[in-house]
Amino acid sequence: MKRLIMLNLLWLGLWIPESQGAKTTSDRDEELAGIMAKALEANPELKALEAEFAMSRAQVGPAGSLDDPMLGFEVMNVPTDSFRLNELEMSGLQVSLSQKLPYPGKRDAQREIAVLRSQTLEHRIQQMKLNIGWTIKRIYYELFLKAHKKKILENQRAFLRQTLKTSRDRYALNQVSQASILNLQVEEAQLMNEQLRLSSEMKDLEAELAHISGHAEHVPSMTLTRLHRTAFNLKDWTDEAVARKVVAQNAELQALQTDVKVSDASLHLAKKSYLPDFEVMASYTMREKIAGMETSTNGQDLLGARIGISLPLWGATKQSEEIREAVASRDRSTHAFDNARLMQIHKARALVAELKESQQRIELFESGLLQLSQQAVAAAQSAYLTGKESYASLLEALKKQQDTEYGYQEALVAWQLQIAQLEALMGQSVDKNNE
Numbered sequence: 001m002k003r004l005i006m007l008n009l010l011w012l013g014l015w016i017p018e019s020q021g022a023k024t025t026s027d028r029d030e031e032l033a034g035i036m037a038k039a040l041e042a043n044p045e046l047k048a049l050e051a052e053f054a055m056s057r058a059q060v061g062p063a064g065s066l067d068d069p070m071l072g073f074e075v076m077n078v079p080t081d082s083f084r085l086n087e088l089e090m091s092g093l094q095v096s097l098s099q100k101l102p103y104p105g106k107r108d109a110q111r112e113i114a115v116l117r118s119q120t121l122e123h124r125i126q127q128m129k130l131n132i133g134w135t136i137k138r139i140y141y142e143l144f145l146k147a148h149k150k151k152i153l154e155n156q157r158a159f160l161r162q163t164l165k166t167s168r169d170r171y172a173l174n175q176v177s178q179a180s181i182l183n184l185q186v187e188e189a190q191l192m193n194e195q196l197r198l199s200s201e202m203k204d205l206e207a208e209l210a211h212i213s214g215h216a217e218h219v220p221s222m223t224l225t226r227l228h229r230t231a232f233n234l235k236d237w238t239d240e241a242v243a244r245k246v247v248a249q250n251a252e253l254q255a256l257q258t259d260v261k262v263s264d265a266s267l268h269l270a271k272k273s274y275l276p277d278f279e280v281m282a283s284y285t286m287r288e289k290i291a292g293m294e295t296s297t298n299g300q301d302l303l304g305a306r307i308g309i310s311l312p313l314w315g316a317t318k319q320s321e322e323i324r325e326a327v328a329s330r331d332r333s334t335h336a337f338d339n340a341r342l343m344q345i346h347k348a349r350a351l352v353a354e355l356k357e358s359q360q361r362i363e364l365f366e367s368g369l370l371q372l373s374q375q376a377v378a379a380a381q382s383a384y385l386t387g388k389e390s391y392a393s394l395l396e397a398l399k400k401q402q403d404t405e406y407g408y409q410e411a412l413v414a415w416q417l418q419i420a421q422l423e424a425l426m427g428q429s430v431d432k433n434n435e
Helices: 003-010 023-041 044-058 104-171 180-210 238-250 250-274 319-385 391-426
Strands: 070-076 094-102 278-286 302-309
Touching: 023 044, 023 104, 044 104, 044 391, 094 302, 104 180, 104 250, 104 391, 238 250, 238 319, 250 319, 319 391
Parallel strands: none
Antiparallel strands: 070 094, 094 278, 278 302
């Protein structure tokens, strides 16, 4: 009977061995890369930002262009009694062409602002791609952990059902109490409730994955196998190195830094608003000969030219306020960048500290805790078969071994999530950051 129970325990998978059919690291990475590629292709929020970037790129050319010239037609000095052009010497038809010319340097400043705004959006697109990748990895690893937990609970439920069947047979022989059977039934119900909760959470994660992948009804398939740890050398990741890498590579900081440059260029342009703009015009007037007038200029066409200069007469209420606004905008951008820089450096340093802690936890499991839990099960098995330990002691050893295995998987997931988040902060994989 005892050997039959031991065979049932092993068959039900309560003693979880190393998975022999698990995917390799490269297989898992290819699967994640495929899911992320589809998400980057279909994510509607990313598409909207890319469309906004295309709009900003299209605005670069017009930003530094001259205004369209004005072509004018004018009927000049026509008498109101006859409306004839050959009665007065000053009458005629005039064609004019005028062009506004900003002060030298203004158009270049406007073009620079447009280019910088476009670069800001480009950095934000890069950051959004990194955030999408991080979110998909988070969902993947959380689904893996919950699927692993569900498997453990299902194995425990299967074992409890087997135990309930045996206990009912023994209850018929007055070998166990009714309270023991009721306790087993309550424990099974609690396991079922935990399974339902996990299933609901997994559905929520799958819905989040469908949303970020741009598919309302289709969820990308994921093969949730045993996890493999990403190699990462933390030796050279000092606080100074972390700060340097974040400032140099973080896409959000690059976007905010470009915003500061936009503010500087806007201030430079605002200061030029005191400088005059120009308008030049050339005209050609066609006149008809007047009967009876014997002069050398009778009917002669005329050429004309004009230049206009804007005068900043209202500088105290207009240009000065524009400069004040530009200064405030620059200060806001600078403070926003400084705040984000400190925040991102803090996040990266905290992640590195968490990675070191996760590394110690993983080493604790791998250096002996996993092996000790398996040895405890083997010892409890031997003691149970020889009658030295009770069945409850064996069950407790098996559950502890399961908890240890699950704790190890939790530590691996924490390690992978921290690396994924660090990669999103750094803008590239940890392999490249280690170079």
